[in-house]
Amino acid sequence: MSAAAVEHPCDGEPEALLETANRLMEQLPGYRVEIIGGVITVAPPPDGPHARALTKLMRPFIAAGLDDGESEVLQGIGLWLPGGPEDYAIPDLAIVDADLDEHLIENNCYDPAVFRLVLEVTSGNYQNDLRNKVVAYADAKVPVYVIVDRKHDRIHVLTEPLAGGYDRHEVYAPGQEAPLPASIGAEVALDVAELVRAGHPRP
Secondary structure, three states: OEOOOOOOOOOOOOOOHHHHHHHHHHHOOOOEEEEEOOEEEEEOOOOHHHHHHHHHHHHHHHHOOOOOOOEEEEEOOEEEOOOOOOOEEOOOEEEEEOOHHHHEEEOOEEOHHHEEEEEEEOOOOHHHHHHHHHHHHHHOOOOEEEEEEOOOOEEEEEEEEEOOEEEEEEEEOOOOEEEOOHHHOOOOEEEHHHHHHHOOOOO
């Protein structure tokens, strides 16, 4: 993600961050606008390899039965964050409780309590996923945060959220499988090589 400068209208009171974020979403169709730590970030539409990696990522979760019954596997669903009065994120992929619809908070964003896992596939500003979102998701008590780091060809699995970060941070390289906690609802291990390969342009 890359942060973009935001201009406020000149007349009257400055608009609230949420109003600014929603205005940007209207002006920039296809872009992802988030508020994390009171800062608006704007990310361009994902490239083909990013989308391809997400498709590959959905398969093991669906095969494990996590998209039926007690949970769902969803892309681009809003997560309301406790870090600020208007903070929210839109993770690339999430595993959520099946009763998600009963937990809408505001601005098409849902209570973090229904999120079992959030996952990001890094883009240009990978530091946002590796730093700012680590704090944001941990403070929201999301139990599992997975990062497919396309810059360094690694998968990060963060568990046991604490204030300001996660207590456990495991890093996996190609040739390894990244096991995920059974707390997500099933036994799942991610093939690092396959996902790293999917996240790069085809030769």
